Amino acid sequence: MANKVDSVNNYDKIAGVYDLFSRLIFFKTQVKAQTDQLTFIPANSNILIVGGGTGWILEEIAKIHSKSLSITYIEISAKMIRLARKRNVKHNNVKFINCAIEAFNGIEHYDVIHTAFLFDNFEEKRLESVFEKLNTLLKPGGLWLFTDFSYQPKTDQKWKGILLKLMYAFFKRIAKVEATRLIDTSTYFTNNFYENIKESDYYQNFIKAIVYRKMDPKKRPFK
Numbered sequence: 755m756a757n758k759v760d761s762v763n764n765y766d767k768i769a770g771v772y773d774l775f776s777r778l779i780f781f782k783t784q785v786k787a788q789t790d791q792l793t794f795i796p797a798n799s800n801i802l803i804v805g806g807g808t809g810w811i812l813e814e815i816a817k818i819h820s821k822s823l824s825i826t827y828i829e830i831s832a833k834m835i836r837l838a839r840k841r842n843v844k845h846n847n848v849k850f851i852n853c854a855i856e857a858f859n860g861i862e863h864y865d866v867i868h869t870a871f872l873f874d875n876f877e878e879k880r881l882e883s884v885f886e887k888l889n890t891l892l893k894p895g896g897l898w899l900f901t902d903f904s905y906q907p908k909t910d911q912k913w914k915g916i917l918l919k920l921m922y923a924f925f926k927r928i929a930k931v932e933a934t935r936l937i938d939t940s941t942y943f944t945n946n947f948y949e950n951i952k953e954s955d956y957y958q959n960f961i962k963a964i965v966y967r968k969m970d971p972k973k974r975p976f977k
């Protein structure tokens with residue numbers, strides 16, 4: 755039986771139509787934001803994907819590296835995992851794990867972490883603890899491919915705020931999404947010594963894709 759952590763932010767009920775829904779509202783911008791980052795993935799690397807949804811990203815990764823990647827794919831939604839398992843991952847090795855990242859107790863360290871439209875689901879406390887967990891799992895010098903919405907209430911166009919409110923209301927009903935506002939994640943990265951090595955904007959800057967590099971502790975500036 756699902757416990758509380760497994761039912762909050764769980765996209766099970768919308769798994770079958772999630773990609774269609776995303777394309778209807780954002781066309782292919784959510785896809786493009788993520789695929790534009792994939793050339794940063796080094797060959798033979800060990801990758802952690804969290805909240806990857808239906809798994810289309812696995813096929814896109816396989817177009818860049820068709821073999822020798824070790825991928826751990828963590829999804830809280832059992833239906834999303836079922837869809838992801840059907841993907842053609844070519845000769846890469848993918849380990850599918852159906853659990854919340856909060857409950858994941860792997861001890862491996864990764865060269866690359868991929869999170870897309872994951873952190874926008876979280877309220878502050880969960881966001882902090884998931885960030886901390888992923889930060890620990892990423893090797894020094896590793897890359898974090900991060901994509902999410904971006905919204906500055908004071909300066910951004912009103913339509914973005916309205917669309918966010920509508921999405922939060924919808925996903926609260928359908929997926930028990932707990933967040934009610936978008937939290938700015940950039941300070942978490944800067945406070946933890948990440949370098950922003952490539953930043954791209956999509957959908958009139960409503961979507962931001964950032965490639966972060968975790969600085970090696972030996973090379974960090976004194977703080």
Ligand SMILES: C[S@@+](CC[C@H](N)C(=O)[O-])C[C@H]1O[C@@H](n2cnc3c(N)ncnc32)[C@H](O)[C@@H]1O
Nearest residue numbers: 763764765805806807829830831854855870871
């Ligand atoms: C908005 S969807 C994005 C899916 C995919 N990244 C994409 O861009 O198409 C967020 C996904 O994260 C999953 N998710 C939410 N909270 C999670 C958690 N704590 N641990 C693992 N997966 C989670 C949801 O089930 C959902 O599939």
